[in-house]
Amino acid sequence: MTDETAPSARIHYGCLIPSVADYFTQLMIFPGSNARKPWGLHGAFTLGGTVFTKGNPETVIATRSCTEEEHLKLDFETPLKALGKDASGFGVLALDSAGGIPVEIYLSHIHRKTGVYFAYPALMFMGDLLYPHAHIERLENSMFWPGFPAWEDTEFKLVMMNPFDLPMAAEITLWNNREGKHHVGVRRVSPRECLWVSMDEIMPAAWQVQNDPACSLGVTAQFKLLAYMVMINRRTGIITSADHLHPYQLF
C-alpha cells in the first residue's frame, strides 16, 4: 500500500494478460525519449509487476531497472510459463522513477501459432489513492467508445479491470443513431479481476441485424475506470487490436 513514506513517483499501470497458451507478452521501455526540458534530463527507472487471475495475485514479474540512456525489458514469459497451466487476467505494473521524466509503457502480445502481433499502451492509474470527488463529480469514472465498424468480421469485447480491493460496479449504455439509447444494466467486477463483455452479448439483436457501425458505448463505474476495447477477428479468433476507452470532455 502506498502511504506517506512511499515515494511520490510511484505510478501504477493496468494491462491485459491474454491467454498465456495463445499469446507471448513483451514489454520494453525507452525512458530517455522524454529526457528533456521541461522534464528532467537524468533519471532512474524501476519497473515490475504482478499478474492477477481470478482475483488472486498469480505471479510476479521481476523488476528491472535502467537509466534514461538505457532501455528496460520485462520478462513475462518465464514466470507465466512456470505456472504450468494456461492463465489469463490482467497485470498491475509499478513504476518507480527518479528524475521527473515521464514514461510511456507499451505492451505487445504475439499470437504464438501465427505470429500476429498487437501492441497498445498500458493504462496509468493512481495506485491505491482514490479521489472520490474527482472520480465521481468530475467524471473520471465515466468513459466511452465511439463506433463499431466491420461487425461482420470483428467481435468487440469491452474489458474492464478492477485493480482495487473493492468490488466495482459498472453501468453500460449504448447509443444508436436510429434506435436511441439502450441501458445494458450493471455489471460487477470483483476485486482484482477483469471482466470481458462481448458486444455480441449486450447489443440489442435488432441493432446487430442492422449492422450499423454508428453506435457508441458508455461505461460509468464508482471510481477510476481502466477499460479497453479489444477487437477479435471472427475468422481466426485472434486479437487484432486493443485500445483504451476515452474520458468525456469536461470543460
Next chain:
Amino acid sequence: MTDSPPVSTVATADRHTSTVCFCFRKSLADLRADYTTYGSLARMQDATRVGMQCGGCRALLHHHFGETPVEISDLSHDDQRGATVCVKPGNRVMKCFIASSSLLESRAFSSNAVPLQLGECDSSMTAEFTLYNHLGKPIMTRRQPLATGETFSFDTAMERLPRPFYGMIAYRLERKNYGASRLNVAWHSGDSMTSTHENFSTGRPDVVLPVPVDDVFLNGPNDIYLAVQNPHSKPREIVFRLFQLSGGNIYEDLAPTVAGVPPKDGALEFRRVLPPLGTDWIHASREFYTPALKLLKGPLALRIYTPGVDIHQAPSTYFFLHHREQNIWSSNHL
C-alpha cells in the same frame, strides 16, 4: 524497491505528496507551490505545462484549484492550426491518419453522447471535418449537425477519393456542453479491422517503437508500416533512427558514416520532411529495416523524433503491423 511491487489498496486521500500530473511529475505540494508562484492555474500551466500532455489530471487540477484548466487543444491564439481552427474555449480539433487504398479503407467515428451523471443534457452541435491529402492540401470539407447521443461516422469507401489516398482527417466539434469528444479511426482490410484514435492536434516529439526487429522477424509473416502526420501548419522533418538493442546509440549524435560500411554507432538514420498538414505512409520493413539490417546486427528498435520541438509542433506517428498470411492488421499510436 522490492521484487514484488505492491498492488493497490484502497484509501481515500488528498495527500500532499501524491502525484497529480504524471506526465510532468508534479505532486500536489509541487502544484500548490507553483500556483503560489504564478498566481493562477492558467499561468501555472503556461509555465510548467502541467495538465497539457495527456490531460488525465485535468479533473484533479480543477478539483484542487477551482479554476478551469487550459484545454489541451484550446490554442485559439495559435496560428499553427491549419484550415480548421479552434475558435472557442472548450472546442476541439482532432486529427487522425486516414487511408483509402488496396490495403485499407478507413472509417472515422466520434460520439456525441453525454455521460449518464448529467441526465438529459443537450449536447447537440455542428461538427465539421476536413480531409487533407498527403501533401497537406484540403480536398474536402463538410459540416453537419449532430444530435445528442448521435455517433458521427465517415467512411472512405463511400467517397470518391483519389486512390491510393493517404492523408489526415481533421474533425472539429463545436459544443458548449459536456460530452464525448474523441475521434476513432478504424482501418479495414476486407478481412480484418484495427482501430485507434487521434492525439488531438498534438504530436509526439520523440518516441520509440518497441518492436525488436531482426532477420527472423523480417523474413517472418509481419510487415511494419508507419503513418506519420504533421498536424501543424509548418513543415517538419522527422528522423527515423534504427539502433541495435544491444549497444546501439539511441540518443547521442551519430558519427558520420560511409555508404555501405557498418556504422560505428550501431545505429543509422533516415529522414523525411512532412509538409504542413501533410502525411507519409511508409513501408518501414522495406524502406528502413531491410537496408538497416544489411549493415547492423539485429534486433533493432526504431526511434522516431523531431529535434527541438514540443507536442504542439511535433508530428504524430501511428504504427501498423500487417500479418500477410492471415491478412490481419493491427495498429496503435505512439
